[in-house]
Amino acid sequence: xxxxxxxxxxxxxxxxxxxxxxxxxxxxxxxxxxxxxxxxxxxxxxxxxxxxxxxxxxxxxxxxxxxxxxxxxxxxxxxxxxxxxxxxxxxxxxxxxxxxxxxxxxxxxxxxxxxxxxxxxxxxxxxxxxxxxxxxxxxxxxxxxxxxxxxxxxxxxxxxxxxxxxxxxxxxxxxxxxxxxxxxxxxxxxxxxxxxxxxxxxxxxxxxxxxxxxxxxxxxxxxxxxxxxxxxxxxxxxxxxxxxxxxxxxxxxxxxxxxxxxxxxxxxxxxxxxxxxxxxxxxxxxxxxxxxxxxxxxxxxxxxxxxxxxxxxxxxxxxxxxxxxxxxxxxxxxxxxxxxxxxxxxxxxxxxxxxxxxxxxxxxxxxxxxxxxxxxxxxxx
Numbered sequence: 001x002x003x004x005x006x007x008x009x010x011x012x013x014x015x016x017x018x019x020x021x022x023x024x025x026x027x028x029x030x031x032x033x034x035x036x037x038x039x040x041x042x043x044x045x046x047x048x049x050x051x052x053x054x055x056x057x058x059x060x061x062x063x064x065x066x067x068x069x070x071x072x073x074x075x076x077x078x079x080x081x082x083x084x085x086x087x088x089x090x091x092x093x094x095x096x097x098x099x100x101x102x103x104x105x106x107x108x109x110x111x112x113x114x115x116x117x118x119x120x121x122x123x124x125x126x127x128x129x130x131x132x133x134x135x136x137x138x139x140x141x142x143x144x145x146x147x148x149x150x151x152x153x154x155x156x157x158x159x160x161x162x163x164x165x166x167x168x169x170x171x172x173x174x175x176x177x178x179x180x181x182x183x184x185x186x187x188x189x190x191x192x193x194x195x196x197x198x199x200x201x202x203x204x205x206x207x208x209x210x211x212x213x214x215x216x217x218x219x220x221x222x223x224x225x226x227x228x229x230x231x232x233x234x235x236x237x238x239x240x241x242x243x244x245x246x247x248x249x250x251x252x253x254x255x256x257x258x259x260x261x262x263x264x265x266x267x268x269x270x271x272x273x274x275x276x277x278x279x280x281x282x283x284x285x286x287x288x289x290x291x292x293x294x295x296x297x298x299x300x301x302x303x304x305x306x307x308x309x310x311x312x313x314x315x316x317x318x319x320x321x322x323x324x325x326x327x328x329x330x331x332x333x334x335x336x337x338x339x340x341x342x343x344x345x346x347x348x349x350x351x352x353x354x355x356x357x358x359x360x361x362x363x364x365x366x367x368x369x370x371x372x373x374x375x376x377x378x379x380x381x
Contacts, residue, residue, distance in 0.1 A: 017362060019342030019353035021167070021309040025196050025216035027357060028262060035265035036220055036258050045256045051245040053253040053260075054078060064264045071271060072190075072209055073200045074227030076237065078247075079213075079263065080254045083191040084110035086210035086226035089249040090187055091118045091156055093235050099155040102144055102184075104135045104170070106163035111189065123147050123154070131300045133166045135159070137174040144182060157184045161199075162192040165352070166301030167309030169193070176205025185232065191215050192309060194225060195270045196356065197277040201227055208232070213259065218266035223259035280356055283363055284308045287355045290367035294374055300350075308356035316374060316381070317348040323380040331373065338369045 018024070028036070039045060039059075048058045055062050069077040080086045087110065091101065097119035103111055105127045115122045125143040127133045140159070147154060157179040162169050172188055179186035185207040190199055194211030195218065201209045208228050214221025228236055237247050246252040255263075288299045288310060296316025299305065317331050324330040328346040335343055343351045355363045 016336075016339045016341045017358065017366060019340065019355070019366070021164070021192075021352055021354035021356075022215060023342070024308065024354040024356035025192070026214045026218060026221065028218055028220060029266055029269040031269065032218060032220070032262040032265040035261045039257055039261040042257055044258075045260060052247075053250075053256060059261060059264065061260065061264070064267065067267060068225065069227065071199075071267065072194060072211070072225070072227050073202050074209060075230035076233045077225065077227045078237070078250060078254065079260055080210075080224040080226050080250070081259075082110075082222045082224040083189060083210045083212040083215075084108075084114060084224070085254075086208075086224045087111055087158070087187060087189065088114040088117060089226065090208050090210075090228075090236065091115065091120060093238075093249050094185060094232075095120055095155045100147070100152050101156045101158065102147065102154050103158040104140065104160050104163075106133065106135055106165060106168065107158065107160050108164055108189065108191065111158060111160070120155075123152070131298075132168070132302055133163075133300070134168055134302055135170050135175075137171050137178060140175050141178045144178065144184075148182065154182070154184050157182075157186040158189060159186060160189045162190075162307050162309065164192060164309065166311050167192070167305065167307040167352075167354075168302045169306040172204045172206065179207075180205050190225075192307070196274065196280070196308065198274045202229075213263045213266075217263060217270050219263035220258045223255045223263055280308055281306060283355060283358070283360065284310060286360075287363050287367055290364070291370060294371055296374075297370070308354045309352060310354060311350060311352045313350045314348060320374075320377045320380045321348040324377065330377075334373045334376070335369065338372075340366055340369055 045059060049056050054065055065077050091114055095118060100121040101115055102123045104125045125135060125140045127135050159170055159172060159175050161172055176186055187208040188206040190209050191212040195216035211225035213219030213223035236249055240246045240248055284305045288305055291297050298313045300311050300313055321328045321330060328348045331348050332343055332345045
């Protein structure tokens with residue numbers, strides 16, 4: 001059999017500035033790239049495994065998990081195949097089919113799938129709509145209390161710390177307190193925050209936190225993080241009766257090989273970079289300010305920005321696209337000429353982007369490039 005060329009060469013990061021918010025927090029430091037080469041083989045971390053991934057001494061996964069638990073301030077932590085698997089496992093352990101959970105209206109689609117797969121009922125907390133799309137503690141509390149007044153028994157609450165549509169940072173501490181007061185265990189989905197900004201699960205009044213190594217913790221994916229309070233450890237980490245060292249919700253073992261060793265190698269780097277979160281927020285606000293100098297570009301979501309993921313409404317680019325021979329593809333192509341990628345092909349009415357990790361000169365260059373494109377096609381406006 002002769003195999004085709006699968007096009008596995010990728011020079012996106014080497015040659016371009018990538019604005020994709022999915023990828024900005026997942027860029028590997030050199031230490032993680034070295035670990036990737038060492039442990040590229042499938043089950044390469046299992047040379048000294050006695051049956052439990054979390055107890056492997058070489059490489060010291062057990063020591064890493066201790067450090068990771070301290071990093072996010074939880075009692076117990078496990079790695080999973082992604083934040084979505086973490087959410088599913090929590091719901092599966094705490095609920096039974098037909099139970100009800102409450103989630104915020106900006107929740108990621110994987111939250112909905114976790115609910116569906118567990119055959120649960122879902123109540124959604126609405127956001128305050130355009131232009132903020134904000135989830136407020138007041139509306140969360142009102143929605144929860146209304147459900148309880150109607151006789152609903154809520155088994156789990158979930159809050160998206162930072163959503164993937166608008167980059168809104170929620171008031172997790174206050175919403176966590178609301179759930180605590182109601183006696184409902186609450187999950188904080190930190191897929192876009194854990195590893196970018198400091199997370200203290202206990203200070204945020206959270207029973208569970210989930211994270212994404214490949215989105216925000218400079219790891220090669222897929223890999224997730226599942227942190228919990230001690231009181232839920234027995235239920236979450238229950239072992240099989242037949243295979244007595246294997247944890248049921250983890251299906252025995254989770255990430256092994258490249259994902260976990262890159263997460264391990266990146267932890268010191270990530271621990272240091274969260275200390276500079278204020279600088280990233282300042283940089284993002286500066287970028288928003290420059291972009292909004294273009295008449296017809298508006299940042300939506302909470303203002304001022306409290307997170308790097310930024311969504312812009314861009315009717316000016318859509319107007320250019322109406323008359324441009326390349327239609328909606330013109331913006332992607334003009335940016336690519338300037339070695340800027342990450343905006344989806346054909347997208348001109350709005351787009352999401354992030355300048356996380358770029359220096360000031362790069363941020364200015366990106367903003368100036370958008371301005372140059374508008375100037376170039378001003379005759380089409």
